[in-house]
Amino acid sequence: xxxxxxxxxxxxxxxxxxxxxxxxxxxxxxxxxxxxxxxxxxxxxxxxxxxxxxxxxxxxxxxxxxxxxxxxxxxxxxxxxxxxxxxxxxxxxxxxxxxxxxxxxxxxxxxxxxxxxxxxxxxxxxxxxxxxxxxxxxxxxxxxxxxxxxxxxxxxxxxxxxxxxxxxxxxxxxxxxxxxxxxxxxxxxxxxxxxxxxxxxxxxxxxxxxxxxxxxxxxxxxxxxxxxxxxxxxxxxxxxxxxxxxxxxxxxxxxxxxxxxxxxxxxxxxxxxxxxxxxxxxxxxxxxxxxxxxxxxxxxxxxxxxxxxxxxxxxxxxxxxxxxxxxxxxxxxxxxxxxxxxxxxxxxxxxxxxxxxxxxxxxxxxxxxxxxxxxxxxxxxxxxxxxxxxxxxxxxxxxxxxxxxxxxxxxxxxxxxxxxxxxxxxxxxxxxxxxxxxxxxxxxxxxxxxxxxxxxxxxxxxxxxxxxxxxxxxxxxxxxxxxxxxxxxxxxxxxxxxxxxxxxx
Numbered sequence: 001x002x003x004x005x006x007x008x009x010x011x012x013x014x015x016x017x018x019x020x021x022x023x024x025x026x027x028x029x030x031x032x033x034x035x036x037x038x039x040x041x042x043x044x045x046x047x048x049x050x051x052x053x054x055x056x057x058x059x060x061x062x063x064x065x066x067x068x069x070x071x072x073x074x075x076x077x078x079x080x081x082x083x084x085x086x087x088x089x090x091x092x093x094x095x096x097x098x099x100x101x102x103x104x105x106x107x108x109x110x111x112x113x114x115x116x117x118x119x120x121x122x123x124x125x126x127x128x129x130x131x132x133x134x135x136x137x138x139x140x141x142x143x144x145x146x147x148x149x150x151x152x153x154x155x156x157x158x159x160x161x162x163x164x165x166x167x168x169x170x171x172x173x174x175x176x177x178x179x180x181x182x183x184x185x186x187x188x189x190x191x192x193x194x195x196x197x198x199x200x201x202x203x204x205x206x207x208x209x210x211x212x213x214x215x216x217x218x219x220x221x222x223x224x225x226x227x228x229x230x231x232x233x234x235x236x237x238x239x240x241x242x243x244x245x246x247x248x249x250x251x252x253x254x255x256x257x258x259x260x261x262x263x264x265x266x267x268x269x270x271x272x273x274x275x276x277x278x279x280x281x282x283x284x285x286x287x288x289x290x291x292x293x294x295x296x297x298x299x300x301x302x303x304x305x306x307x308x309x310x311x312x313x314x315x316x317x318x319x320x321x322x323x324x325x326x327x328x329x330x331x332x333x334x335x336x337x338x339x340x341x342x343x344x345x346x347x348x349x350x351x352x353x354x355x356x357x358x359x360x361x362x363x364x365x366x367x368x369x370x371x372x373x374x375x376x377x378x379x380x381x382x383x384x385x386x387x388x389x390x391x392x393x394x395x396x397x398x399x400x401x402x403x404x405x406x407x408x409x410x411x412x413x414x415x416x417x418x419x420x421x422x423x424x425x426x427x428x429x430x431x432x433x434x435x436x437x438x439x440x441x442x443x444x445x446x447x448x449x450x451x452x453x454x455x456x457x458x459x460x461x462x463x464x465x466x467x468x469x470x471x472x473x474x475x476x477x478x479x480x481x482x483x484x485x486x487x488x489x490x491x492x493x494x495x496x497x498x499x500x501x502x503x504x505x
Contacts, residue, residue, distance in 0.1 A: 026041075027039055027040065027041040028040045028041070028072055028073055028074045029074070030074045030075050030076035030082070030131070031076060032076045032077060032078045032080070032133065033078055033133065033224070034054045034078060034080070035054030035055070036051075036052065036053055036054050036076060036080050036103045037051070037052040037076075038050075038051050038052070038074055038076050038082045038103065039074070040064075040072040040073075040074040040084050041072065042069060042070050042071060042072055042086070045067050045068050045069060045070075046063045046065050046066070046067060046069050047063070047064050047065035047069045047072045047084060047086045048061050048062065048063055048064070049061075049062050049064055049074070049082065049084060049101075050062070051082065051103050051104070051105065052103075053080065053103050053104055059104075059105070059106050060106055060107075062101075062105065062106070062107060062108055062111070063108060064084055064099045064101065064108060064111050064114075065086055065088065065097065065099070065114065066088065066114070068088055068089050068090055069086045069087070069088045069097075070086060070087055070088070070089060071086060071087055071125070071126070072084055072085065072086045073085045073086070073126055073128065073129040073139075074129070075129050075130060075131030075137060076103070076131060077131045077132065077133055077134065077135045077136075077137075077160075078133040078134065079134075079135060080102055080103035080104065081100055081101075081102060081103075081131075081135055082100065082101055082102070082103055083098055083099075083100045083129065083131055083137050084098065084099055084100075085097065085098040085117075085126045085129045085139055086098075086126065087124060087125055087126055090120060092120035093120035093121045093122055093123075093124075094118075094120060094121060094122070094123055094124040094125075095116055095117075095118055095119055095120045095121075095124065096116070096117040096118040096124050096125075096126050096141050096143075097114040097115060097116055097117065098114065098115050098117060098129070098139065098164075099111050099112050099113070099114045099115070100112045115163075115164060117139065117141065117154075117156055117164060117166070118141060118143050118154070121143055121144065122144045123142075123143065123144035123151075124141060124142070124143040124144070125141060125142055125143075126139060126140075126141045127140050127141055127142055127175065127176040127178075128140045128176045128177065128178035128188075129178070130178040130179050130180040130186065131180065132180040132181055132182050132183075132184060132224070133182050133224050134160060134182045134183070134184075135159075135160030135161075136157070136158070136159055136160065136180050136181075136182075136183070136184035136186075136203065137157070137158045137180070138155060138156070138157050138158075138178060138180045138184075138186040138188075139155065139156045139164075139178075140153065140154070140155045140169075140176045140178050140188055140190070141153075141154055141155075141156075142154075142176075150171055151171060152168065152170075152171055153168075153169045153170045153171070153176070153190060153192070154166060154167070154168055154169065155167045155168075155169055155186075155188065155201075155207070157184065157186065157201070157203055157204075159184060159203055165203075165204065167201070167206070167207065169188070169190075169199060169207055169209075170190075170192060170197070170209075171192065175190065175191045175217065176188060176189070176190045177189040177190075177217050177219065177220035177231075178220070179220055179221065179222040179229060180222075181222060181224065181227040181229075181248070182224060182227065183202075183203075183227075184202060184203040185200065185201075185202050185203075185227070185248070186200065186201050186202075187199070187200050187220065187222070187229050187246075188200075188201075188207070189217040189220045189231055189233070190217070191215070191216060191217055194214055195211065195212075195213065195214060195215070196211075196212040196213070196214075196215035196216065196217050196233055197209050197210065197211050197212060198210050198212060198220075198231060198252070210252070212233060212235070213235060213236075214235065214236055215233045215234060215235045215236075215242075216233060216234045217231070217233045218232045218233055218234060218266075218267040218268075219231070219232050219267055219268050219269045220269075221269045221270065221271050222271070223271045223272055223273055225273070226247070226248070226273050226274075227247070227248035228245065228246065228247050228248070228271060228273060228274060229245070229246045229271075230243065230244070230245050230246075230255075230269050230271045230276050231243075231244050231246075231252075231269075232244075232267050232269055232278060238259050239259075240257055240258065240259045241256070241257070241258045241259075241267070241280075242254065242256070242257050243255045243256040243257075243269075243276065243278055243295070245271075245274070245276060245295075247274075255276060255295045256278075256293070256295070265281045265282055265283060265288065266280070266281040267279070267280050267281075272325045273298055274295075274297040274298055275294070275295065275296045275297065275298055275325060275326070276294065276295040276296075277292060277293070277294045277295075277325075277326075278292065278293045278294075279291070279292050280292070280293075294326055294364060294365060295365075296326055296363060296364070296365040296367060298367070299363070299367040299368060299369050300322050300323065300324035300328055300361040300362075300363050300367065300368075300369040301322065301323040301324065301369060302320055302321070302322055302359065302361055302369050302371045303321040303322065303323050304320070304321040305318075305319070305320050305321075305359065305371060305373060306318065306319040306320075307357075307373055307375055308375070309375070309376045309377075309378070310377065310378065311352075311377070311378050311379060311380040312349055312350060312351065312352050312377055312378070312379060312380065313348060313349075313350070313380070314348065315346045315347070315348045316346065316347055316348065316349070316375070316377075317344065317345075317346050318332060318334075318340075318344065318345045318346070318347065318357075318359070319343060319344040319345075320343055320344075320359050320361070320371075321343075322343065322361050322369075324361065324363050326363045326364040326365065327363070327364045328361055328362060328363040328364065329341060329361070329362055330342055330343050330359060330360070330361050331359070331360040331361075331362070332345050332347070332357070332358075332359055332360075333357060333358045333359075333360070334347045334349070334355060334357050334375070335355030335356045335357045335358075335375065336349060336350075336351070336355055349375075349377040351377070351406065351495060352377050352378055352379045352495070353376075353377055353495055354374050354375065354376050354377070355374070355375045355377065356372060356373075356374060357372070357373055357374070357375045358370060358371065358372040358373070359371050359373075379408060379409070403489075403491035403492065404487075404488075404489065404491050404492030404493060404494055405432050405433060405434045405435075405436035405487040405488070405489050405492075405494050406432065406433045406434075406487070406494050406495070407430060407431070407432055407438075407485060407486070407487050407494050407495070407497045408431045408432065408433055409429065409430070409431035409462075410428070410429070410430055410431075410483075410485055410497045410498070410499050411428075411429045411499060412426050412427070412428060412429070412467070412483075412499055412501060413426050413427040413429065413464075414426035414427075415500075415501065415502060416501075416502045416503075416504060417467075417468070417469060417476075417501070417502075417503055417504070418469070418503070418504050418505065419469045419475075419476065419477065419478060419503060419504070419505055420505050424468055424469045424470075425466055425467065425468035425469070426466075426467050426468075426501065427464045427465070427466060427467070428440065428454075428464065428465040428466075428467050428483060428485070428499075429462060429463075429464055430458065430462070430463050430464075430465065430485055430487075431461060431462045431463075432458060432460060432461070432463070432487050432494075433460060434460045434489065435457070435458065435459050435460050435489070436457070436458060436487035436488055436489045436494070437455065437456070437457050437458075437487070437488045437489070438455070438456055438457075438458050438463065438465075438485055438486070438487050438488075439453070439454070439455045439485070439486055439488065440453065440454040440455070440465060440483060440484070440485045441453050441454075441483075441484050442467075442471075442474075442476075442481050442482070442483055442501075443481065443482050443484070444479055444480070444481055444482075445479070445480040445481065445482050445500070451474055451476065451481065452471040452472070452474040452476070454467075454471075458487075467483070467501065469503060476503045477503065478503050478504055478505050479502075479503055480500060480501070480502050480503075481500070481501045481502075481503065482498055482499075482500055482501075483498065483499050483500070483501055484496050484497070484498050485497050485498075485499075
């Protein structure tokens with residue numbers, strides 16, 4: 001027997017059994033959230049297992065049954081406890097057994113002696129075994145009474161560290177699908193004489209059963225993180241495909257009912273919280289066609305963003321980490337009219353400032369998640385003497401139009417001047433990338449009232465304007481002043497740039 005567990009997509013098989021004897025059943029595989037793996041199969045009339053703890057290599061082959069054992073089923077909880085069940089055929093009839101061992105075991109000595117669920121009789125088969133993450137185990141089996149020739153569906157529940165507790169569920173030829181959650185709540189879907197039912201039972205409680213009518217169960221799955229259960233089945237002569245969903249403590253809720261599923265071969269479900277995906281295999285003419293459908297009630301989650309801060313003219317890298325199990329697309333709006341798609345993107349800003357950028361994630365069914373952030377774009381530092389770099393424009397400031405002048409630097413030769421003695425003046429150093437008309441206004445910090453104005457036409461490069469405590473009729477009193485400069489030409493106006501001046505007595 002071989003198994004692929006390479007994890008790298010190479011599908012390179014790994015040989016787990018030596019091939020001696022006759023393997024008279026399909027292998028059964030179990031896993032848990034830790035990443036442990038366990039596989040069981042029947043070979044040479046005994047049940048064999050091989051175990052692989054998370055991050056370790058496969059252990060040796062272990063025989064866990066006596067002779068004449070067939071058709072294993074296997075389950076594995078989050079603590080690494082492995083439970084294997086099988087049927088054993090002897091001259092006295094067919095009996096059902098289970099045994100439990102740790103994922104780290106390397107020999108049969110670490111496994112429990114086989115528990116007998118059903119004593120030898122005319123016919124018995126272990127249909128399903130389910131193991132919850134916390135160690136609750138539920139088994140379902142069909143046995144045949146003689147001479148009545150009646151088939152009985154029986155179940156057993158075993159709490160962590162406890163013993164098996166049997167329960168009789170019904171009669172008839174039952175095909176079963178079984179799941180159990182963290183607290184031991186079991187859900188069993190079964191078909192008896194063409195009528196399907198779904199039953200639920202908590203540990204130590206009787207089964208509660210709901211009839212589905214003339215139906216054929218296809219699949220039953222559980223999301224262990226939430227306890228949500230999803231079931232799909234076919235109804236009536238028209239083979240109507242039904243998908244239903246149940247949250248813990250709630251009622252079954254129909255997600256879909258699609259008539260006319262003729263030619264259907266197989267349906268399989270996947271569930272993640274309230275999100276469900278269904279894969280269907282059916283015959284269309286002589287071809288087998290695989291179709292998928294999804295029900296998604298949870299919007300994508302943007303877990304984290306990588307947002308750059310850098311200078312004008314340099315490509316900046318953006319990336320988003322998204323949690324979403326369905327296909328999705330990522331859309332970026334960089335706040336300056338440019339956009340991109342993909343989980344990672346690059347963008348180059350041409351004007352300094354703070355831009356309101358956003359990322360939008362849309363999943364396959366149209367659910368949306370949006371995050372909005374501020375991206376600061378700076379001016380590259382100047383080489384040699386000159387004014388300080390331009391501070392970022394206010395959040396939300398629109399970038400200057402194409403061809404408009406840019407103020408590359410704004411600084412004061414003195415940050416402080418006095419009203420009563422020298423120094424009473426300073427120089428405002430303005431650096432522009434092109435010839436422009438520069439306009440300057442002074443306001444007391446915290447006030448919108450303009451105290452003084454200046455205007456001058458300047459060439460490209462550096463220009464100096466005088467700021468003093470007396471500017472025409474204006475007198476600057478002690479306090480802090482915000483100086484705002486803009487540059488204008490016939491193509492537009494630059495982004496405003498500001499610097500602060502302190503006036504003392």
